[in-house]
Amino acid sequence: MTVYATPGSPDSKVTFKPRYENWIGGEWVAPVKGQYFEDISPVNGKPFTEVARGTAEDIDLALDAAHKAAPAWGKTSATERAAVLNKIADIIDANLELLAVAETWDNGKAIRETLNADIPLAADHFRYFASAIRAQDGDHAQLDGDTVSYQFHEPLGVVGQIIPWNFPILMAVWKLAPALAAGNTVVLKPAEQTPASILVLIELLGNVLPPGVVNIVNGFGLEAGKPLASSNRIRKIAFTGETSTGRLILQYASANIIPSTVELGGKSPNIFFSDVAQEKDAFYDKAQEGFVLFAFNQGEVCTAPSRALLQKPIYDSFLSDAIARTKLAIQGNPLDTSTQVGAQASNDQLEKILSYIDIGKKEGAKLALGGERADLGGDLTGGYYVQPTIFEGHNKMRLFQEEIFGPVLAVTSFTDYDDAISIANDTLYGLGAGVWSRNGNVAYRAGRDIQAGRVWVNNYHAYPAGAAFGGYKSSGIGRENNKLALGHYQQTKNLLVSYSENALGFF
Amino acid sequence: MSTPTITASVTIPGESLPRVELAPVAVDLLRSLWQEHGPLMFHQSGGCCDGSSPMLFMAGEFITSEQDVRLGQFDLAAAGQPEQPLDFWMSTEQFAYWSHTFLTVDVVPGRGSGFSAEAPRGVRFLIRSRLMETAEPFAAPAEPAELPPEAATVPA
Numbered sequence: 001m002t003v004y005a006t007p008g009s010p011d012s013k014v015t016f017k018p019r020y021e022n023w024i025g026g027e028w029v030a031p032v033k034g035q036y037f038e039d040i041s042p043v044n045g046k047p048f049t050e051v052a053r054g055t056a057e058d059i060d061l062a063l064d065a066a067h068k069a070a071p072a073w074g075k076t077s078a079t080e081r082a083a084v085l086n087k088i089a090d091i092i093d094a095n096l097e098l099l100a101v102a103e104t105w106d107n108g109k110a111i112r113e114t115l116n117a118d119i120p121l122a123a124d125h126f127r128y129f130a131s132a133i134r135a136q137d138g139d140h141a142q143l144d145g146d147t148v149s150y151q152f153h154e155p156l157g158v159v160g161q162i163i164p165w166n167f168p169i170l171m172a173v174w175k176l177a178p179a180l181a182a183g184n185t186v187v188l189k190p191a192e193q194t195p196a197s198i199l200v201l202i203e204l205l206g207n208v209l210p211p212g213v214v215n216i217v218n219g220f221g222l223e224a225g226k227p228l229a230s231s232n233r234i235r236k237i238a239f240t241g242e243t244s245t246g247r248l249i250l251q252y253a254s255a256n257i258i259p260s261t262v263e264l265g266g267k268s269p270n271i272f273f274s275d276v277a278q279e280k281d282a283f284y285d286k287a288q289e290g291f292v293l294f295a296f297n298q299g300e301v302c303t304a305p306s307r308a309l310l311q312k313p314i315y316d317s318f319l320s321d322a323i324a325r326t327k328l329a330i331q332g333n334p335l336d337t338s339t340q341v342g343a344q345a346s347n348d349q350l351e352k353i354l355s356y357i358d359i360g361k362k363e364g365a366k367l368a369l370g371g372e373r374a375d376l377g378g379d380l381t382g383g384y385y386v387q388p389t390i391f392e393g394h395n396k397m398r399l400f401q402e403e404i405f406g407p408v409l410a411v412t413s414f415t416d417y418d419d420a421i422s423i424a425n426d427t428l429y430g431l432g433a434g435v436w437s438r439n440g441n442v443a444y445r446a447g448r449d450i451q452a453g454r455v456w457v458n459n460y461h462a463y464p465a466g467a468a469f470g471g472y473k474s475s476g477i478g479r480e481n482n483k484l485a486l487g488h489y490q491q492t493k494n495l496l497v498s499y500s501e502n503a504l505g506f507f
Numbered sequence: 508m509s510t511p512t513i514t515a516s517v518t519i520p521g522e523s524l525p526r527v528e529l530a531p532v533a534v535d536l537l538r539s540l541w542q543e544h545g546p547l548m549f550h551q552s553g554g555c556c557d558g559s560s561p562m563l564f565m566a567g568e569f570i571t572s573e574q575d576v577r578l579g580q581f582d583l584a585a586a587g588q589p590e591q592p593l594d595f596w597m598s599t600e601q602f603a604y605w606s607h608t609f610l611t612v613d614v615v616p617g618r619g620s621g622f623s624a625e626a627p628r629g630v631r632f633l634i635r636s637r638l639m640e641t642a643e644p645f646a647a648p649a650e651p652a653e654l655p656p657e658a659a660t661v662p663a
Contacts, residue, residue, distance in 0.1 A: 040618065053627075164556045165619065191556070192619035192626065221622040229622075242558025243598070244550045245621030248569055265555025302555045348617025348631035352560060359608065359636040398636070401604040402559045428553060428600050474554065474600070 004101050004111055004335040006379075007041075007048060013101040019050040020199045022058050022218060025065035026211025031219075032057035039196050042108030042343040043334050045382030051195040054219030056227035059187065062215035063233045066158040066185040069212030074155040074183045081181055082130035087208050089130070092123040095204055099197070103169055104334045106197040108343030108384065109297050111335050121463060122173040125481075128465035132483040133181035146500035152493040155183030156235040156259075159489065160228045162221075162249070163198070164240045165191035165345050166300040166405075172198050174469075175238050176214065178485035187215045187234070189225050193346045221245065232256050236489065239263070240302070243474060250477075261478025261488050263302065263471060265403045266431030269424035270294070270305035270460065271414075271446060273437040277314040283458075287436045290460045291322040291409075295329055295341050295388040299407040300349070302475075303432030305460055307400055308411045309423055315413045319392075323369050326388050331374055343383045344406060350384040353406030356399065357389060365393030365410070395423045403429070417442065421449045430472030434460045453479070510534045515579025515595060524639070526578045527595050527610040533632065536614050537563075537583055540624055541591060549612070550575070551597040551605075551634070552621065561595070561612055561632045562623040569596075576602045578610070608636040 005011035019036060021028040031052040038047035052058070073081075092099060099122075100114035109118075139151035161175040168190060179186050190198050195218040202216055217224055225245075229237050230252040239249045240263040253260035276287040294305050310318050334342035344350045350373065357371050370389030375381055388407040391399055399410045414420040424433060430452040437443040437458070447455040453470045456462065463469065468482035478488050510531040517525055529537065541547055546566035552558045562569075571577075575596045583591035595612075597605065617631030625632055 037618075166556060220626045221620065222624050223627060226622050241556050241621055242552040242554040242560075242562075243601075244552035244562040244569065245557070246554070248564070248622055251570055263555070265553070265558055300556075346618055348560075348615050348620070348633065351615040351617070351631075351633055355633060355635055356559075362636070362638055396604070398604060398608065403554050404559065405556065428604070 001336065001338045003333065003337070004097070004104075006335065007101065007105045013098045014105070014200060016049045016102070016105075016196060016200070020052060020196060020218070022052045022054055022062065023199065023202050023214075023216040024058070024062045025068070025215065026207060026209070029058075029061060031055070032061070037192070039106065040346070041105050042345050042384045043105060044379050045347070045384065048105065049196055051199075051218045054217040054224040056223070058217045058219070059224060059227040059231065062187040062217045063158060063231060065212035065215050066187050067233065069210060070155075070157050070185045073185055073210060073213050074157070076183065078133045078136070078181075081183060082134045084208060085126040085130035085177065085181060088205055089123040089126040091204055091208065092119060092126070092201070096120070099169065099201060099204075101335065102197040102200045104342070106194045107165065107168055108334055108345050109300075110339045110342040112337050112339065113297060115337070117463075118167055118170045121465070122170050125170075125173045125177050125465045129177040129181040129486075132486060136483070136486060146498055148497050148499065150495040150497065152495070153182070153486070154491045154493050156489055156491055157184060158234055159184045159186055159236040159238065160231065160234040161186055161188045162225050162229065162237070162239045162241065163188060163190045165193040166297065166302070168194035168197050169201055171240055174480045178480070179238075179489045180209075180213065182486050182489035184489050185213050185215075187217065187228055189217055189219070189228050192218065192220050229253075230255070234258065236260065238478075238488070246476065259488065261480075262476040263431075263478070263480070264474060264476040265302045266429040266452070266471065266475050267307060267401060267403050267427045268303050268305050268429075268432035268434070268452065269307045269309050269427070269450070270434035271309045271420050271424060271436065272311065272314070272318060273420070273439070273442060274311040274313045275438045276436045277318055278438065283438065286458070288322055288325050290434060290436060291318075292326050292329065293460045294409040295326065295407040296461050298342055298344050298386070300345060300405050301461070302403075303454065303461070304405070305432070305434050306404065306409060307395070308409055309414050309420055310411065311420070312413045312415055319368070319411060323390060326369060326390060329388055331385060331387070332376060333380060341388060341407060343385050345384070347384055349405065350386060353386050353404055353408060356402065356404045356406070356408060360391050360393070360397065360399040360408075360410075363393065363397045363399065365391040365397055365399055368392055368411070370407075395426055401427060417446070421446065425451050428474040431470075431475035432456070513581050513583065515581050518577045518579050518594075526639070527612065529581055530611055530613045532614045533612045534583065536625060536628070536630065537593065541583060544624055546591075547593050547624065549593065549595040551595070551601065553598070553601050557619060557621045557623075559634075560620065560623075561634055562621055563625055563632060564622065565624070566594075571596050574599050578602070607639055609639045611635040611637075
């Protein structure tokens with residue numbers, strides 16, 4: 001067990017600056033209007049730095065820098081860009097603890113996750129796209145004896161990216177790595193709840209990236225996000241967030257006739273067929289853990305397995321074991337490596353989760369565990385902690401239909417395979433799902449029948465680079481985390497070449 | 508005089524009861540934001556991160572369509588003043604799962620909210636819910652008294 005020192009204390013792995021400006025053209029640039037906002041740590045509810053409150057004027061400066069950098073960066077070879085991405089990965093690895101502490105302090109998540117998931121995955125993600133761009137070939141077709149069609153991948157140019165707060169660094173990297181690998185320059189707007197950790201990373205990167213290739217403007221959605229998303233100077237906009245803003249961004253993209261990829265959340269079913277309990281063995285233990293993963297990252301994951309579907313014969317026993325397992329989850333100081341459940345990312349997130357616990361009770365769902373704000377005492381009293389909470393109910397309840405984005409699980413039962421698939425698919429969303437069975441045929445069929453972009457079979461919450469990630473239905477458009485994402489950041493150039501000496505004969 | 512709660516007019520054809528109201532603190536905030544930005548609208552969001560919350564946009568900024576339902580219209584104006592109409596929208600598919608609940612728009616301290624207009628004030632709109640008196644939620648469950656696991660057989 002290690003407890004990392006609190007940022008601001010002499011022993012801390014990270015020292016936040018008292019104030020961060022925008023990162024534009026490879027240097028810190030003060031916001032044009034001179035305004036800043038406080039960044040609050042959800043660990044203790046206290047501000048720890050100030051961040052630029054960017055506006056349309058700052059977005060314009062960032063776009064200027066990105067446009068200036070785009071021609072040269074777009075002409076670099078895939079070899080050169082891959083080398084840059086690999087250097088970034090090395091810097092992330094070399095600063096693992098520093099970045100993990102920064103991320104935990106900004107977001108509230110447990111340090112065991114940032115040390116073992118967020119930050120290592122971010123490094124690996126850059127390496128994956130460094131490899132993917134090296135391995136990407138163009139295309140050609142000999143259409144007849146004298147005519148050849150050549151297809152080249154070209155960068156789009158300058159792209160905009162708007163990042164969520166649940167994995168501030170990793171979600172930025174999911175978008176940055178393919179965009180940079182493909183030769184684009186970027187204007188990135190972090191979430192206003194978690195604006196600082198990505199700035200710690202960009203400062204570490206220094207001049208590994210040429211000036212203007214990545215530009216970061218912080219600020220509020222209305223003041224900085226909207227001018228970026230609606231600008232006619234971007235060639236693509238990528239967004240992760242909720243549905244109304246997602247629709248608005250698609251609307252802005254349509255006005256500029258540019259592509260947009262949007263990842264808009266989910267309400268993911270986690271299905272446990274009876275045979276998982278046929279033995280109380282290692283697999284059963286794994287399935288039990290798979291149930292408790294609803295509390296991973298405090299439930300602040302678009303793919304959180306927030307609906308558990310248990311087959312009737314095992315409903316009582318499996319749930320009873322799973323509740324006991326959930327009770328063992330250690331909620332505490334997020335900087336303590338033994339902590340498993342940390343803080344919610346913001347006060348309004350805390351309030352929203354509590355409002356859903358309230359409606360769950362009013363709808364008649366049965367509270368089986370938790371259901372309250374957690375006061376961890378001492379310095380953590382002001383932090384935003386919620387007890388892992390389990391409700392039993394049925395799939396028509398709002399608890400089962402809305403993304404609460406907290407450690408709140410809705411449990412129900414199903415009779416047979418068809419009932420399981422019917423309940424699983426009775427949702428607006430289709431981002432993630434889990435299927436647990438010892439029967440490979442059942443697991444495979446269920447995986448194919450669930451309308452979701454990612455179905456974990458006999459595991460959950462793994463996000464390895466290489467496995468495509470994205471939504472069906474109202475969960476959005478596009479795929480990340482796989483070489484498919486390169487296509488979202490590339491234009492296709494076709495050269496149609498005639499090697500014939502002879503006229504067509506039409507005129 | 509303290510700010511009153513404002514209840515939305517009924518805008519769904521065939522309905523007679525309001526579905527949404529503004530807590531006094533929301534009325535005060537909306538009046539102030541109206542002064543800053545002009546006419547406004549709500550669209551209830553679903554999904555990720557800042558979702559499952561009402562988003563406040565400039566009126567007309569968010570293009571609604573047949574895929575949306577207007578739950579009600581507020582008049583923010585004080586008595587005797589010119590009308591300040593503010594519509595509350597939700598996507599039709601989301602409304603299918605929300606229609607049994609009455610919504611109160613409240614305000615809490617917070618930070619960040621997609622492109623919603625209140626965020627720079629350091630506050631956040633929040634929905635509080637209760638069951639509609641007239642609604643029969645989860646119509647015709649076989650044995651409503653026997654909630655889980657039996658209630659999972661509720662017909663779709």
